[in-house]
Amino acid sequence: MKDINELIKKFNSFFQEKAVLTRKYKQQYQIVTGRDELLGILNWCKQYSFYHLANIVCVDWLEDEEFELVYNLWSYEFKIGCLVKIRIPRARPWAPTVFELWGQAQVYEQEIHEFFGVYFPGNPDLSSLFLHNWHDLPPLRKDFDPVEYSRQAYTVEGLGVKPEYEKEDNSEGRES
Amino acid sequence: MYLPDGYTTLTKRAEKDDREVYDLFFGPNHPGMHGNFGYVLEMEGTQIVKVRPNAGMLHRGFEKSMENKRWVQNLSLIPRVCVPDPDPNEVAYCQAVEAIMGVEVPRRARYIRSVVLELSRLGSFLMGMGGVGGALGHYSIMYLMMESRDRILDLFEELTGGRVYHIYNIPGGVRRDIPPGWKQKVLDLVDHLEKRIPEYDRLLYENPVVHTRLQGLAPLSAEEALTSGIVGPNLRASGVKADVRVDAPYAAYDEVEVNIECSGGGDALARAVQVRMDYLEAIRIIRRLLAKIPDGSFKLDLGNLMKLKVPAGDAYSKVESSKGEFGYYVVSNGGMKPYRVAVRGPSLPAGLYLCHKHLPGMKIDDVAVWMATLAICPPDIDR
């Protein structure tokens, strides 16, 4: 196994004060950075043996008015994991796409776009993946209330009748 | 009913001959599909031209509902994320909580967890290998393997009270100690399962028809597998020697020997053979674990678990499930409920991303086999 400390030193000297690679616990490390440096850092990480992107997680920090994106990397060579975290403003959220580095990132970004409403400019397909005919708030946001949604969508009168916001554009694209 | 744009019914479209490409719904209701997942295959004759994953039928919103439940209540939701192999979910979640709290689980609990994980792996592998048989129209092997799996479930029932969903791991250890005599029963079962392997070989792995079907199907190079997020047996079948049990040991895997081997080759046959090799290794690991299992306490005293408070922080914990790395990213803001739980399922990259690379150009004959050899388990795509 190669020397992890050397890797950390290399990283910190390369990115200076823009980002710092620190140890979290055991084999888990993390990098906290900003949106502008994200692509550069991920590129660097992939070059230095972080081949595996396990997933991309979005966390909604409602009080801070921010979304946190966590890119979950793993190096098969050094046998360490690395969480690359960025924060983006909650209003008009966007982040650069990384699908050119890891193919499966396309699906993760599509999922985050669907459940949090974060845009990934450059991603070829941000269409709806899991939700069909969804016109409410993205459901995994903290200010989306599933109970309130159910009350509106599934009323006794509403059995068989679609909620108000679905009605108008439902007929489109159905005739063959 | 959900239908893609431009559709009234399937029949209408098939009768219409003005387009050469027609759509075939492979799932959500199809004998070759496990779970309520589906692909819409755009076909030309029997050849697939394009594929559109049709996910969402099984989406139960677990990640959202976990935010509204207490730490321990979530344990009843978590096994449902992967139905055939539920224990890695519990262990990954509990380990993430323990990592945030910074507590160390007793040694006996770690050993019991490992044994449970390996038994669950055996059950899932049996289901997976049987699934390959089922997809190939070879039902005898499927029935034989289901019978073997039932014996494992019997042992789980004795240990945990549940056959399929065990809800056995809790933050700080396991729910109860192993009952007297259970250890011997596991050893007997493992002997029985090992004796059965030659039979599987004759029926499935040495069957010339199976070889003709699987050889060269859906090849996956090591480079492609690494950059597509493929993990576990599928990655090892492509020749990358990687296993979470060895690379980032959890539970008791740092104290027992885990020999991983790669079948190499990277095609469907290599993936099928890799599962058999891992199956044999899991049997050996159970023997090693049971020989070394220590005495002592089986759980930490964390007070009333319903009132468990986890300090603010985040952790990613992963476990080698039967399909590869199964991870939970857990964020806590110091409350009685998790702030965010994100699931990393091993099937998502293969099921939603790799399908665009592999399926076009393939014949309809091979779709179910492709799914079975890549061990795509829809519940963890649609969690």
Next chain:
Amino acid sequence: MSNINGLLSLKLLGFSFLSMSVGLLFMGLGRKVTARIQRRLGPPFYQAFLDVFKAFSKSSITHNYVMDLGIIMSLGGLIATAFFIPFAGYAVLGSSSIVIILYLMSIGYLGMAMGVSASGNPNATIGISRALALMLGYEIPIVMIVMAMMLTYGSSDLLTFATAQQGGFANWHIFKYPLGFLAIEISFQAMLGEAPYDHMIAPAEIASGPMVELSGKYLGIGFLLHAVQLYVETGLIVNLFLGGASTWYVFLLKQFAVYFTSMCINAVMARYRIEQGIAHLWKYAGTLALLQLFITRLGVF
């Protein structure tokens, strides 16, 4: 005149019931055999009868009249074939020309093709096109073997072939034409649609093919189709190779022996891809049949 016709139609009715019930009995027994190979208990041997009765008691969905016609035509074609198969040395129509049998047998599949393609489900269409493609694979070896026999006896009557084998095991064609028997065993597996040639009803691939749109009574007719097919094809092999029979129970036993072998192979085989299946049939069954034809021809001249 009318009296004779009345008797004949009664006989024909009896024969169609015989062929259906023998087929259904075999189907039930076959499920039992498969279950025992898979270490299961299996359903009772009369399960196939229950299935058919249940299917016929249900309401069913039809897509158009072509579907109704196609299914009826299929069943009719197969039952007509059954009339030409000598049952224990007795041909109900007096004739048992193998040419007519081979000709009528394909009506079963053609009717099925017509019926299920009218339903418009792509799964069904793929299934039936596979069945027709596979027909190319197995009919060639069968025709070659039949030609070999016709060359030997100078007749195309199945009953002649059967009676020629009387008088002990040594006269059976299975020993006289061993290569031909092997070829027809391989083809038989494909004719019945059992593994490794169960392409037509591949559940994991095309959701059971032609059956996917059949509901209620149509499914019942589908079961009957398979039953009659079973009777016809086992009967054909018994008459061609296993020496026919003079008593009905010996004939049934021989038929079941043929089906039993087929079920045993079915239980331990996976399914080929369709092009592999046809290639396999031509390569092995075709070569064996051609060799047999060649050897027989050398013997004649």
